[in-house]
Amino acid sequence: MPYPTIRIPFGPQHPALKEPEYFMFEVEGEYVVDVKPRIGYAHRGIEKAAENRTFIQDLYLIEHACGICSDAHTTCFTQVIEEILGVGIPARAKFIRTIIAELERIHSHSLWVGLAAHEIGFDTLFMYVWRDREIVMDLLELVSGNRVHYAINTLGGVRRDIAPEKSEKIKKGLDVLQERMKYYKEIGETEQTVLKRTAKIGILRPEDALALCAVGPTLRASGIKHDVRADDPYIAYDEIPFEVVTYDECDVLSRLLVRCDEMRESINIIRYALDHLPGGEISVKVPRRVPEGEAVGRVEAPRGELIHYARTNGTTKPERYMLRCPTLGNIPSVCKMLVGGYIADIPIVLAGIDPCFACMDRMAFVDVNKDKRWIWSGEELRKYGINWYQKE
Amino acid sequence: MAMVKELLRHIFRKPVTLKYPFEKSKPAEGMRGRPIWDMERCVGCELCFRDCPSGAIEMIGRGSEAEFKHHLDRCIFCGRCEEVCPTNAIKMTEDYELASYDRAEMIIDFKRTRNESI
Amino acid sequence: MTAKFPEEADIVRKMKDTIGEEIVEAKIPRPRRILIQVRRNAFKKAIQYLTQKANFTHISTITGIDVGDEIEAIYHLSRDGKIELSLKVRTPKDNPVLPTITDIIPGATLYEREVHDLLGVMFEGHPDLSPLVLPEGWPPDVYPLRKEWTIEEIEKEVAKGGKR
Numbered sequence: 271m272p273y274p275t276i277r278i279p280f281g282p283q284h285p286a287l288k289e290p291e292y293f294m295f296e297v298e299g300e301y302v303v304d305v306k307p308r309i310g311y312a313h314r315g316i317e318k319a320a321e322n323r324t325f326i327q328d329l330y331l332i333e334h335a336c337g338i339c340s341d342a343h344t345t346c347f348t349q350v351i352e353e354i355l356g357v358g359i360p361a362r363a364k365f366i367r368t369i370i371a372e373l374e375r376i377h378s379h380s381l382w383v384g385l386a387a388h389e390i391g392f393d394t395l396f397m398y399v400w401r402d403r404e405i406v407m408d409l410l411e412l413v414s415g416n417r418v419h420y421a422i423n424t425l426g427g428v429r430r431d432i433a434p435e436k437s438e439k440i441k442k443g444l445d446v447l448q449e450r451m452k453y454y455k456e457i458g459e460t461e462q463t464v465l466k467r468t469a470k471i472g473i474l475r476p477e478d479a480l481a482l483c484a485v486g487p488t489l490r491a492s493g494i495k496h497d498v499r500a501d502d503p504y505i506a507y508d509e510i511p512f513e514v515v516t517y518d519e520c521d522v523l524s525r526l527l528v529r530c531d532e533m534r535e536s537i538n539i540i541r542y543a544l545d546h547l548p549g550g551e552i553s554v555k556v557p558r559r560v561p562e563g564e565a566v567g568r569v570e571a572p573r574g575e576l577i578h579y580a581r582t583n584g585t586t587k588p589e590r591y592m593l594r595c596p597t598l599g600n601i602p603s604v605c606k607m608l609v610g611g612y613i614a615d616i617p618i619v620l621a622g623i624d625p626c627f628a629c630m631d632r633m634a635f636v637d638v639n640k641d642k643r644w645i646w647s648g649e650e651l652r653k654y655g656i657n658w659y660q661k662e
Numbered sequence: 663m664a665m666v667k668e669l670l671r672h673i674f675r676k677p678v679t680l681k682y683p684f685e686k687s688k689p690a691e692g693m694r695g696r697p698i699w700d701m702e703r704c705v706g707c708e709l710c711f712r713d714c715p716s717g718a719i720e721m722i723g724r725g726s727e728a729e730f731k732h733h734l735d736r737c738i739f740c741g742r743c744e745e746v747c748p749t750n751a752i753k754m755t756e757d758y759e760l761a762s763y764d765r766a767e768m769i770i771d772f773k774r775t776r777n778e779s780i
Numbered sequence: 781m782t783a784k785f786p787e788e789a790d791i792v793r794k795m796k797d798t799i800g801e802e803i804v805e806a807k808i809p810r811p812r813r814i815l816i817q818v819r820r821n822a823f824k825k826a827i828q829y830l831t832q833k834a835n836f837t838h839i840s841t842i843t844g845i846d847v848g849d850e851i852e853a854i855y856h857l858s859r860d861g862k863i864e865l866s867l868k869v870r871t872p873k874d875n876p877v878l879p880t881i882t883d884i885i886p887g888a889t890l891y892e893r894e895v896h897d898l899l900g901v902m903f904e905g906h907p908d909l910s911p912l913v914l915p916e917g918w919p920p921d922v923y924p925l926r927k928e929w930t931i932e933e934i935e936k937e938v939a940k941g942g943k944r
Contacts, residue, residue, distance in 0.1 A: 308912075309912065309913070310911075310912055310913035310914065310915070311915075313913045313914075315924065315931075317898075317925065318924055318925060318931065319931075322931070323715070324712075324713075326713055326715075326742065327713065327714075327715040328715075329715075330715035330716075330738060330740045330742065331715055334738065353809070353810065394665060394669070395665065398665075398668070401678050404678075408690065411689065411690040411693055412690040412691075412692075415690075415692050415693050415694040415741065415754070416693065416694050416739070419738075419740075421694075421740045421741060424745075429741070429745060430692070453668075456664065457664045457665060460664045461664040461665065480837060480838070481837075481885070481886050481887065482886055482887040483838050483839050483840075483885065483887030483888070484887075496860070496861035497861070498861065501860065501861040501862040502812050502861065502862060502864070564815070565809070565813075566813060566856060566864055566866055568840070568864060575840065575861070577840045577841055577856060579841075579843050579854065579856070579866075581845065589845075590843070590845045590846075592841070592843040594840065594841035594891075598841075598890060598891075599840070599841075599887070601890060602886065602887055602889060602890065
């Protein structure tokens, strides 16, 4: 006989939380039967705030929507506003934007590999990957002036140029990174700890992925070959050859391998862009007053398809600005993946979609058969998963 | 046990963690730290004040009499003020150690020096 | 316009053949972008045609805009990740009701919940319209993205308290 579900509210301020979120699970013994998400704890009203600021102020506001995919947001913002203005940016600016976007993808995916290793208890791999990630962070600081929130894009082009000495340093850094990322992919494929915790876990069949409108590596790990860079090219992606990576196993291991291969592709894209960097200016002047119009912009952020929509009314401030982050599109899929799995698999499956808000805060458990209710913190859930697999 | 070789190689190496504040890593050239105003060059055009995304720049007076208060706790170090200044009066330094226990230290004044004629 | 972007023009023409005069406006601003506005009574038929016959099965998001005395909902659909079609439909602000599309595209549940939260649009037939982004304890009838609610007024109203 089913017991009624209970909502146990808890505040977003808690020492255990990285980024707040709430899932309500219904469990039967070790199996998850149902899950209800509740998000919005980090909702800051950016869309409303964007209506009160000029376009150039909005560029920096929108950039701060996320720390890890900040460049994707500014690329999309400039794509939308430049389309309404009707300006084309110089070729050199397109290539520089591409280089920074791909450096950000490497940084984001290597961050994820480390976090996924942390979720399954493999802290050694976590530390090694994050040590090698420092190479990318230092390169980004060299090129743009900051390790996160690069602010390299502006309306009409880019703000800083890449001098030849910087280009050499980037290539040297990429050589080291390529060796390391190849090694970490090998670990992903051969290390028993990783395989046991990620192979055949968190299955999302292709028809479910399409029906629930999943995006990004989650979709590509189910064999669907959709990538905004190839399907709807923007900046310099129509001039640079690269491969869209898919794997067919539909589990967390496929998502790990998709991201490792995407890092390899990003390194190749950056090398090609640096070798073929066209000359010329890096930006054009744009007016402050934007004519009336509307536009839709799409960009492949590290986590998936990012979409922005803007409507302008002829003044210096937008009428409406909408942004939809890729993680929102993946939440229905993650709920589907969790049902039918073990409680011990919850951390890695939630981390598998690379959520832009940390998944593992508190979970309220309701045991359907025993009528027991208890709450665990993220730390406790992670430890439970590690112990459960060690006993197996 | 795929990581065993890697781990054995690292046994005799020292850790990569820098013991900040005793060991500091030098920021890259062009790193965006705290902005400073050169009041000799400033003409008080208000462009930095208008374009600041977070309202960190406070102007007192206008034109050639303009003076500034820069709020470090609101600044996002985006560099827009440096980019838009027509006389290159603003420069982003590499100063990033800005934390303090006192709110009053978060406001930096940039005043004009007046030449006293005798 | 028609000669420049043949694939997009073909989609618009087929939509016109199906829906006819219920299309208020159709624009192709650049390659891979289509903007179509339909009347509310033909909205569900348009969605059914687009998802089942024209293969626009992926929904990117739903935007809600306050345009004065109406609320406009824009459904951003895409086909194979390539062509992005934005379907616009308006509903009066004093009684904003739209049919849900979660029976056709299950992935649209969270987007409809967000538009319901921030603009107050009721989606008939949606399985669960509980709050998505607004917290518990939010005063009722305060829809932040409507133009009449400025940030200062929202702060005053929230400070007064009020249950949801």
